[in-house]
Amino acid sequence: MKAAVLTEFGKPLIIEELPDPQPGAGELVVDIVAAPVLAYAADVYGGQRQYPMLLPLAVGCGGIGRVRAVGPDATRLAPGDWVFCDPTVRARDQAFAPDIMLQGLIAPSPAALKLQAHFHHGTFAEQQLLPLENATPLGNIDPADAGRWCALGTSLVPYGGLLAAELKAGDTVLISGATGHFGSAAVAVALAMGAACVVAPGRNAAVLADLTRRFGPRVVTVPLSGDEAADTEAMRRAAPSPIAIVLDLLPPLPDATPVRAAALAVRPHGTVVLMGGLRVDLSLPYAHLMRHCITVRGHYMYLREAPARLAALVHAGLLSLTDLEITDFPLAQANEAVAHAAAHGGPFRYTIIRP
Structure with missing residues (x-):
């Protein structure tokens, strides 16, 4: 798969060919259709924000895509399903205070870095491996609206x-x-x-x-x-x-x-x-x-069930995704997308990469 990889802080993203991910138990692989670019991404990749992460890394925090393959223990998700890729990954071996990382963005503790070592790459890539519980079904959506559905990540x-x-x-x-x-x-x-x-x-x-x-x-x-x-x-x-x-x-x-x-x-x-x-x-x-x-x-981020509950508000017509300013970039223009997001951030504006 092709991906936009950060090899060193302060250097441009490089489009590289990476091995296609394969899901194991408790995992799935998603074909990424749209991935949002944070307005402050340039500061992260430039090193100004000093976010801990294991480099090299295909960056990108959250996105919308279709399931490519699921692990053997999946009971509901199936290839072709539209899903929101929730970047908030929680360790599974501590119920009350799980270690947390944002996939493709930050692993703020030594324990979180262990998570990032496995669920390594973000959504500026053609495919992403993520935990089953981090894929929120969206039902049938128009592929043209995938960029708008990326607003879930901000609203969450x-x-x-x-x-x-x-x-x-x-x-x-x-x-x-x-x-x-x-x-x-x-x-x-x-x-x-x-x-x-x-x-x-x-x-x-x-x-x-x-x-x-x-x-x-x-x-x-x-x-x-x-x-x-x-x-x-x-x-x-x-x-x-x-x-x-x-x-x-x-x-x-x-x-x-x-x-x-x-x-x-x-x-x-x-x-x-x-x-x-x-x-x-x-x-x-x-x-x-x-x-x-x-x-x-x-309060940091949100509970695990929040993406499904928020998606339900959208489907019910209570939260609208229509009046948004969306600017799309192909994966090959990932650096241009990062620059655009920095210059054109603000309310209801989204810069989207479409791998």
């Missing part, structure tokens, strides 16, 4: 956080980072899950206006000033009812002020979920959290 991140927060129909939710790629997806997912209102703070007026255009009055936008106390009060006042959940998806920042401002806007007995990229410590007032019975939790 906030979906995992909102499930962890136990979002209930009718809740008011605040998405901190709503004008970003993952944050804008979080707005759509929260509404699909039944949020009565999503408070969307941000500084990008054009994106805030687009969120209102897309989702109507159930989204309330709040321009941020940078003044913590003023922004917290503005978010509280904008919400039509007390904010039950704050989900932080802000990118790597040198300053915790916007994260803290959003967290302090949550109502008593509310929940704050931290899933963003903040790179400095976050200080929250102990007495405020205690007296108002506020839950603060970190």
Whole structure:
């Protein structure tokens, strides 16, 4: 099979011929039809983000494809089935705290590197070997829509956080980072899950206006000033009812002020979920959290059943994949695709490689 391989950080991807993978017990091989390119992929492959991974590696995190072959213990999946390739691979020998890696992207611990040594290559390849449980059936989809279905990978991140927060129909939710790629997806997912209102703070007026255009009055936008106390009060006042959940998806920042401002806007007995990229410590007032019975939790990715549940929201028409900007590249232009993703990231935009 052909694949786009990272041989060394800071060097371009190389299109190489690799051995075709063969599935064993608990595994399957998928013919990749569409694979998303992360907006920050260039920083990862360039070494700026210092992601641990075993090189050389065919990169690419998640994708859409059709089953080529299954291991002997598969009972439902069969060749030809359309599936979402979930990159969140969990070790099977520890139920409560499994080691986790993102296939084709990062193995953040020595134990996770063991996983990557076996489930090695990502989706910038004609085929991928992955665990059976990481292939989510999609039913019959139009091959032309495979790129749009790649949006599942982005939406799954906030979906995992909102499930962890136990979002209930009718809740008011605040998405901190709503004008970003993952944050804008979080707005759509929260509404699909039944949020009565999503408070969307941000500084990008054009994106805030687009969120209102897309989702109507159930989204309330709040321009941020940078003044913590003023922004917290503005978010509280904008919400039509007390904010039950704050989900932080802000990118790597040198300053915790916007994260803290959003967290302090949550109502008593509310929940704050931290899933963003903040790179400095976050200080929250102990007495405020205690007296108002506020839950603060970190959350990484999502539970194993989340891809199937999210796909069901799409099939039910609750989460739309139609109003997306998709740009396709062939595998031979993988480096051009990575550059395009870096230059054209943002809300509802996807750069796709079609192996």
